[in-house]
Amino acid sequence: MAVDGFAAVDFGFAREVLQRAIAALYLVAFISSLNQFRPLLGERGLLPAPVLLDWVGEKKERRRMLHPTLFLRIRYTDRRLVTLCVAGIIVAAALVGGIPQWGPPWAPMLCFLALWLGYMSIVSIGQTFYSFGWEMLLLEAGFLAAFLGSHDQPPPTVVIVLFWWLLFRVEFGAGMIKIRGGQEWRDLTALTYHHETQPMPGPFSRQAHLLPRWFHRAEVVGNHFAQLVVPFFVFAPVLSVWIPGPIPQVVGAVAAAIMIATQVWLVATGNFAWLNWVTIVIAFSAIGLPGIGNATASAAPWPGIPLYWFVITAAVGLLYLVVSWPALRNLFARRQAMNASFNRWQLANAYGAFGTVTKERVEIVVEGSVDDDGLQWREYEFRGKPGDVRRIPRQFAPYHLRLDWLMWFLPLGRSLDDWFTVFLLRLLEADAPTLALLRVDPFDGEPPRWVRAVSYSYRFATRAERRDGAGVWVRTRQAVVLGPLGLR
Template sequence: MDTATVFALLDAPDYGIAREILQRGFALLFLIAFLNAWNQFPALLGEKGLLPASRFLALTTAKQAPSLFRWARTPYSDRNLRIVCCLGMVLAATVVLGLPQAGPAWAPIPVFLLMWWLYFSISAIGQRFYGFGWESLLLEAGFLVGFLGSHAVAPPLLMILLLRWFTVRVEFGAGMIKMRGDRSWRDLTAMNYHHQTQPMPNPLSRRAHLMPSWWHKGETLGSHIVQLIAPWLLFLPQPIASFAATAIIITQLALVITGNYAWLNWATILLACAGISDSFFRWILGGPFPTWGIDSLISRIEDPSLAEAAAGSAAPAQSPLWWVLLIIAFVAWQCVLNVSALRNLFSPRQLMNAHFNRWGLGNAYGAFGSMSEVRHEIAIEGTLDPSGTDGWREYVFKGKPGEVHRRGPVVAPYHLRLDWLMWFAALGDYRDAWFLALIERLGTGDPLIRRLLGPDPFDGRAPALIRARMFTYRYATSEERRAAKQAGETPPWWVRSDPRVILRPVDLRGR
């Protein structure tokens, strides 16, 4: 076997569709993430935000939080933030439209790396509001998928395998965190609570929660099977790898339709597509059943033109030597960076959503290592009555549960950062600086933060007093909803009880 044949085997011409999905899909998620920052970052972390980024930059070093905002004339300004977001959205749109992919092999790389650096600079100073696994997932994927190349070359096999390993880190890591973290995952009762206690339920969450116990046990068992076994099957020949990827995608879609998890599920779906061949996609659409990977490999060794004909498309010419060497060097570097993540997967002290280097490459992932069995919600209330005896009204959030007759909205893959953190506040984070700053801004009638909430109960006026109470929430049963209808009342979506004051009434108008 000559060198040219060996290099030809490093091409994966049967993954052109997967490359399109990965590159355009992650570009679309970048566009959403930059739009999200445009809309929310100034109120949360901007010049007049709850946790000002300029203060964070002054208290940290470039080694602790690398960001391009450190090298601007002004360390941070809302204007510069919006310039970064605008540039990021433009770059993302070019990939969604396929412009860099129409260029030379290397063309997508600088576009994705620039998107990565721009969003990394935002995330690095995002503090509590950006401290979630889907930020790292988007950034690491964005760093990688540009190296799938343009249409001028076939998708590199090593990059396809690297992205499958990325899927293993995400899915298997999440599965092991669950098994090690909470007994309810081991005794198959976790899903008895999850749909009701998840951070931001959607319209189908209640229906999912009210399913019978045997259904929830099946959900939990199915989650374990897919997360702990299916990712490893991605390294088996086709069509096994494609079926494994499909199983991952189906379970992620089940999460999409029953909750709001920003772009976490969609990013995982995109990564799983690295396991699906073009032949499998065509079979789904009515084509012939895909051949086994070993048969395809043999045909490429004996006669590459036969493999191209079997794939049913005009494959690009064999990748040039410089491109093959670049991919080999890049994947080798990534393998070194992934050693810590590999160790973490099999460590009894497994870390969840952890970084092992300052650039956030080769991370540990996972979610819901512990399961909340009871839902608590914080209601922030104000009144125009200085005596506090009457007129208390609750501030309405766009996504989180509040008024008991309102069902959860569909938000994802967009992300309501303040609403999401309110879930953590109800778990005990209401003593954190961001929550106290939120109370102060609402108490003074700050218009910037009010734009992140629903309709203003005081039409722009500052309340005379503001307070915070905690409630226990659960879904209304079908019987409770029917009884309300029979009584001529609006059927409740939630039932809340056990009110307790966590912040006594205070007048903040003079602040």
């Protein structure tokens, strides 16, 4: 790594990718919240955030249970939620366009910190609908992006290294979770099932599932290599201080390229919201390109970096030295926590996903009937989760369909969650905002007489079954798990 003082002079291009792409993912996150938060968590949502905030009230011990949110100081209303989302969209769009980056370094800093605090205000009251690891990953990436600086100086080395540390925790943490998790990851059979049973398959998931078993075993081996071995080499550019020449930087770039390639495969075969996209973006932090970007090196101790900016970024580095110890210890702990935050500000978190893989796909299908005797039933269809066996799954990521994801978790629990009962009530009321979350309302906005939930087992159709006229899926009815329910 060509380092002159405290400036990562070869990482100007990496900064461009980090700032603009992270801002683009915040743009998607705020759009997702604008479209979905109110029917899920608004004043009349399935899990109303105002009820949670009223419960928290002024009690300090309850406030500590929430991560920081503006809505503890400003009373929540759906209108204020919309205002926050629209403001986030505008700020994120400006950063994608690179407008604040043409100012002094504190200009993009304030913009990213505004995105970070604004989105954390939403996540903190999002309850189970915002309980995914990629929420805290986006928050931490946005916080670090705030200190990458602007075009009139090269990015600070300490912030680039902190992005490497974030990438390491994401990849190595996920790898360790798998090794310590289900036997299927150790006997190399996990991906024999996962393409079919993952929460929300994509348009190429069936083709991936039907690949030979030896390929699925090779996938698992490649995954272990990419997550347990390669992340250590991300830090190779640091060795350029002692090893002259391009080799350390090339090693770091190759390690990043391997991780990017594995994440692209996951993007192509699934719908994991922005989890894979954030990982791809932060992997670019390890790709140094000499002479490309806005690196303005000179002979000064921190070339082109104002003294106040050096002090700020150094303070961020010291902060991470303090708060990273729990995350480092967790990586090698026998009982490794997955997607855990060790401080209220969700910095230096622990990450990981899919330590175990489900081997059978069970879907909860919601049906309604307008008959008094409930003899004829019609299905509600969701946007992303499997329903109609002939419908090819669509690609939604990085957009996050929160209701569809929660529907996947229902069969895995011991009972149906409280939010699901309220969801069925909204269907009985033909609640327009709730129906807008769905792909198909079989009653065209009219309220049904009854609703019920039925479990089905789903599997991808084989090539022979497709040639014989089967759909994308083959399903078998199991049981009525809830209902029929009616308003009267």
